[in-house]
Structures are given as C-alpha cells and as structure tokens.
Amino acid sequence: MNLADTPLHEIDAYMQEAWKAFHIYRKKSLKERAAFIRSIAIELENCGDTLIQTAMRETHLPEARLRGERGRTIFQLNSYADACERGEWLEASIDTAIPDKVPAKPDIRKMLIPMGPVVVFGSSNFPFAYSTAGGDTACALAAGCPVIVKAHPAHPETSHIVADAIFKAAAFNNLPLGVFTHVYGASFETGKALVTHPLTKAVGFTGSYGGGKQLFDWANQRKEPIPVFAEMGSVNPVFLLPEKLASDPAGIATAYAGSITLGVGQFCTNPGLIVAIESDALKTFTHDLGKAIQKTQPAAMLHAGIVKAYKEKKGNALLQDEVHLVAESETAVKEDEGLPTVATASAETFLNNPLLHQEVFGPYSLIIRCKNEAEMLEVAQHLEGQLTATLMATTSELKKNEELIEAVKNICGRFILNGVPTGVEVCLSMHHGGPFPSTTDSRYTSVGADGIKRFARPISLQNWDNELLPDELKNENPLGIWRRVNSELTKKPV
C-alpha cells in the first residue's frame, strides 16, 4: 500500500469540502446520523481478518487483544448511535411564553447544535477504539459534525482499511463526500495545518502531553480559538492504606503486577505510582510485586518511538538520586520490547523531584514510601491532574481519611476504590478525563456517549413558530425525547 503523506496544499480543499458537507450533514435527523454510525460498525466487522492481521503487523499487539478491541469499537459505535438517537445529549429545554408578565416573557427553546468540522488525531495505543473510527469520530458524527481524521503514522494501513469502511458506510447512507476525510502525515506541519485551519471548529486527540499541549496552544492562538479535547496521559496514583495492605499484601501485589504490565503498560490508565506507608506489609507487597515483575515476559511495544521514549524516560527516572530499582523482568528484551520494571523512592525524594511526577509510558511503576498518613496526604496534595486515582482501604480507614479522599478527588477524573485503574468501561457513567495535565478540558469525557457533547454548543431560539422549530423542540415532541419544559424534565408534549 502506498500511503503517502497528504500534501499540505491539499488540506484547504479537504476542509472546504468538510465545511460544505457540514451544511448538509447537520440537518440529518438523529435517526439518520445513528444509522450512519451503525453502518460504520457493520463495515468494520466486514473488514474481517485482513484488518486484524494488518493491525497485528503494524502495532505488535496480539490477535486476541485486537479482536477484543474491534469488538469494543463496534460496541462503542452502536452505543453512541443509540445515545445519539435517544437525544438526551441535546439538552432540549423549553420555556413557554408568559405574555402577561411584565416585561412579557417570550417563548424560548434551547438545544445543542453541532460546532462544525472536527479534526481527530488517531492514537497509537488503540488502533481501533481511539483511531480512525474511534470514540472521537463516533461522538463528532453523532453531534452532527463532519470529521477529518489524521491517521496515526504508526499504523497507516490499519487506518486506511478502517477509513474505507467509513467511506462505504457514508456512501450507503447517501452522505456527502466531505462528511469524513482521512489524511496521512507524520509531520508537525500536517497537524498544525489542520488545527489552525479557520474551518476547523474543534479537535480531538489521544496521545502524549507534548503533542496534546502543542495542539492546545495552536488552537488558543488562532484568531478564533477553538476547543481541544486532548487526553494526554496520567500516572494514575494508587494509595495503599496500611490496614488494607496488611490484609492481603500478596493478593494486591498480584493484582497490580497484572495491571502494571497489561498490554505492555501501554494504557493511559496504567498505575505508574503506588503510594504506601512504610510497614512490614509494604515490604511483603514490594517483594511479591518484584517477584511477579521478574517473571513477566517482556513484549513488543507499539512502535520504535514508544520503545525509545520508554527506555529514555525510565532510564532517567532510575538515575535520579535515591530512586532504587525493585525488580525488572528476568527475561532479556529484544530491541522492540519494553522491560517490565518497578522502582521505589521515599515520599521526601518524590516531593522534591518533579521529574518523578512525570508519566513513564510503558510497564513501569514507582512505589512511594511514606513515613505516615500525613506524608501520604502531602503526596496527594502535590500531584498534578490525573485521569484516575485508586484507593485501597478498609471501611474503617475510609472513615479516618476524609482529608486524603478530598485531596484525591481534587486531582482525578475517576476515583476507584479497591480495584485497579486499567479497564475503562464504555458506559454513560464513565468519566474518562481529568484535570490538566491529564487532559486539556476536565469538563468532558472521551469515553462514553456523554463525549458527544464535546462537539456541540447550545443555541436558543426565541419566538419561533412551532412549525419552524426543529423536531427536537416542537410542541408535540415528535421524537419522544426527554426535555425540560418550564423547568420540569418530561417526555410529554407542550
């Protein structure tokens, strides 16, 4: 396959085509948009084994994982299509006129409308679920926005096959050409041209802090700034309270060895920081976790750039004063593999060294040893924004550590009790987002159908006749959606 970089001078033409398509696509009903998204799911299934084999070659991910991820992506597309059609995300709201109020209250109705063309940057670690036909694309299409995807340069052929599936689905649903565009390019300039184009109205991104922050800065420096939803990573701290840890240090070590090394540590929710209080139980936990890490087989990482970054960042962390290696896999690594590794440092060392707060993307975790609960609280208070945080605690410990719980709530988007952070359920109650620097906009999720709202904004229609209103706001509620009518949630007609 010859997937040359999209020439920069072609980008304007693509954006113009997307803008033209926007004016057609935005008027498609919720049902029509949902049908399109469901067609993408069908076409993705139709790609069959070719897609899986191409992705295996390009990403080094194992077959079972990729089959699972395609299944998840299809589920995601269908569930966002359902949510699109249910229409709650529109936040439809009606206040009827009160002519004899002084001054007279006019009829005012509000709903979300699509923002315009959305540029999506595919991720490297989820070649299906967060790439060409991934969550950002599905959400933007549900919102009524055309999508321009820049394929991740690490898996262009996989992306190409998926893009073809979307083109087929668009044709099947008689949608205009510009409703979906797929461009290629590893260069800085391609991304910049897309984000700074005046017809781009929002950006979705999953990747590194450096990449996401650059897009965010470009977007805010535009004449018309636009929102950037960049999910940039996280160290996902885990707080092990002593009573809980003492109850089962070996079991917790086993669970965390699995979570740290799952998918060669290439998940944004990988637990990169384990914070505990010095004790015999912590020694047992550290020992057992080390043993499990020693026995974990290294595996190939997604691409050469990720292996290089992992080696460098991990190497750098281990070179810091008072950071000690606990264990690494006993199996020698090949050039393209990531070596599972656990290290440890005191809370004092951690608090005084900002470098140790940074994510090391891969199968690595740092155990922070605190002298006492006060020091653990101090660590929590000094962490940056995180996608997730986890607390391992007994019921009595939960009652005694209210301040720690509040501090952790301040910094995370999802707070797990007695579990592991890896595994992100696709459902309406999932928030996959978090305070900066884990994302650029803590108010929105990139997993679950609430993510549709990222690509829409409210408009109020004042004094419009019923027949001129969109179906979503008509008196008779022809779509049967939930609406607020004079401040009361209801499906009833006005």
Add this chain to the structure above:
Amino acid sequence: MNLADTPLHEIDAYMQEAWKAFHIYRKKSLKERAAFIRSIAIELENCGDTLIQTAMRETHLPEARLRGERGRTIFQLNSYADACERGEWLEASIDTAIPDKVPAKPDIRKMLIPMGPVVVFGSSNFPFAYSTAGGDTACALAAGCPVIVKAHPAHPETSHIVADAIFKAAAFNNLPLGVFTHVYGASFETGKALVTHPLTKAVGFTGSYGGGKQLFDWANQRKEPIPVFAEMGSVNPVFLLPEKLASDPAGIATAYAGSITLGVGQFCTNPGLIVAIESDALKTFTHDLGKAIQKTQPAAMLHAGIVKAYKEKKGNALLQDEVHLVAESETAVKEDEGLPTVATASAETFLNNPLLHQEVFGPYSLIIRCKNEAEMLEVAQHLEGQLTATLMATTSELKKNEELIEAVKNICGRFILNGVPTGVEVCLSMHHGGPFPSTTDSRYTSVGADGIKRFARPISLQNWDNELLPDELKNENPLGIWRRVNSELTKKPV
C-alpha cells in the same frame, strides 16, 4: 468611603483563604448552598435605598432601572438557589455492576463536583446583576466554589455595599471566611495576579473584548490552564427581509429605535447592525428610524471611559469611506453623555472593511444596504460570532431563506424571530453566550441556572460502597433528584 486598591501582595493570602474554605464549602449540601444564596438575596433587599442611591451616583443609571435590576438580581439568586437544590445540574448518573459480564462491569457513578476558587470580574453595565452578587457569583456558589470578586472600578462603593451583604449572609449561614472575597483595583496587575494564581480554578468576566481576551490568554498560558468564561460583546446583527419590512417599516423603525437607545445602548445585546435589502420600504424604515433617533434624548453613560470609547469608536466608524450618517439626536450632549446615532453603508463597503464589524458600545447602529438576498447571505457568512442574531421575516420568507437561517445559526448563541435582541430573560432555556469573539466559550451560558455547570467538572466513582457515596449517588436517592440509572432518566431509587 475609602476603598483603596487591594495590595498585590495580599492576593496570595486571600487565595489561600479561599482554598481552605473550598474544602469546607464543597461539602455543604445543595440545600445549604441554596440557603446561603437565598440569604444573599435577602441581604441585598435589606440594603434598601442606600444601595440604589449609591449606584445612581456611581453609574448614572436611572433609579427605576436600578430598582428593576436589583429585583432581577434577587430573582436570579433565588432561581439559581432553586436550581442548585433541584440538582439536575449535577448530571448524576449511575451504572450498576454486572459481575457476570466478561470482563466484569464494575459499579460506576458520576456527578459534577466543584472546580475550586472562582475569580469573578464585575461588569460596569450591570452593577447588580453581573457584578459582586451577580450571575457568575451565584452560579459559582451554587456549584460549591468559593468566589473572589474584583469589584468593577467604576462602582466600588456600590460593590462594597453588596459585598457586605454577602459577608452577612455567609456569617448567618456559618460559612468560613474565605467562601467570599472582595478585592478592589483598577490595575492590569490586580487582574493578572488573580487569574494567574495557581489556586484559581476558573474565571468569570463580563466586559470588553480586550479585557476578556487578555484574561483568556493569561489563563491559557498558565502552567495549569483554566477555563475563562468571558462574555465580551457582540454587534447582534438584525436581518430585515423585504416582505416583512414592507409590511410595517414605521413600526419596525419604532421598535428598533427603542432597542438601539435602551439604557443608552449599554447592553451586550444592543442591535448594532441592521442588514436589509435596498427598497422603498428600507428608505421609509431608515427615514423613520433617523427621525426617532433625532428625537431621542442623550443620557449620561456609565463612566468616563465608556463615553470616551464610544466617541472614539463611533467617530472612527463614521470616518470610514462610504459610511454615511443617517441621523443623530438633535439634543446637544453633555460631556458624560452618549449621542444616539445611526449610520449606513453598502454591503460591499461592509464586507471590505473589518473595522465596521467591530462593536461600538453605546446607542449606535449601522444599517447595511444589500443589493439582493445573495448579498445578505454573504454578509451573514462573513460575520464573527455573536451573542444574538435576529431575523425579521414573514412565514413565506422563512421558507425561502433556509440557507440564510443556517448561516445565522452558525454564528449566534440566541436566534430571535420577529423581535428585538435586548431583554434577556432569566430562565433555563436562555442561552446567553455565543461563538468567539462574543464569548471565550460558546458551550456555556452566563444567564440562567445552566451557568452553574461552568464551575463544575465530572468525576466517576467506581466500586464505592453505598454508604460511602455522596447522597447524590446513593442507591436510595435521598435527595430525590433526577438521575440516569442504567441509561434511563428517573427519580426512583436503584
């Protein structure tokens, strides 16, 4: 009264106090927050005539307007308190566990939580409704955030009286000192110190483009960028379609003369641009509007800075090639007054001169003469983001001008049919916001209780025991709020 500028070195201490208060205030129930906000409304009423007289002296606004605005502010506080307590804004969502799913689905529950201390910049044009105890303050307090208000330097004494009312309400409700802070200062540095302080988590602002954009840039250049909700103004274009205009040119002229000069044109929704097609009816309309403007008495504007800016910006607009004066008030103006003025230019002149697209804050409007409907569409397509847009059209014209309607929807936050843009109803279906540059975040409103969501972000709690969950998410739904339970909106317990 001696209201000296708050020394810059004190700002850190105020922010620390607000941060301490945040950890107490965020845990207050919806009912307790609502009680606090209702107390502020009572104290504002208790300020009596002193407050009105002080505001009259500082703002030059007439007594009736100020009494009306205080009434509106009290209504606003009470209605946001009601919405706070109703709790729909929390977007509570519950997905119960499915242990036998593969992999097992954990129990996940989501709700909005407060972001942290919010800095609010009081406006000059609404000394009550968008100042110290205005909409931004009420929304942030409802969300559970402490508020730091920088009083508008044009009405410090008015703001001081209102701040005292809030302090009384806070004391009455036994709230910590830092829940509300009031600072003074006309300088650039005060604003910068507040927005760039690391404990500030969001900013509300109502004022000029220059001011709002500066805050937005500071906020995005922080190590941890934070959201800025700046409502910065708008020219609020009005599109007069020919059949509608011909049906009643004199009546429409009367309505618009009133809207343009209401409150000396000092409303963010003032119609600054009237777009119509050349015709005899347009001549009649222009003539009649001019006559009405000639007869309108000038009045004092809010402060010397606004009078100066009005004279300069209007003068500059009138100096542009091919811009012609239609009429101005026949009454000579005093130094502190704004002279009601209407001018006109061709669509071609307008399209070629970006200066004419800028807001002239005051009793001024520019009539744009188009050759035909195609040129009117071109004008609509070339406008920047607006708080409002208005269409005056007959039913048959609405059916023929779908493209114009779509183009206008793209640029505005509220779309009025056959009315005037001035008059902003406080209700849930009101969206007072719009694409950049009318605001810095088109997704949020600064009028209506949905504005509470500006100061909150979602968090998911995974695998928490029922007794440890906040009341909002407990199985039994003790607050009786609307929640999504396994994707269905309901008030029922789980």
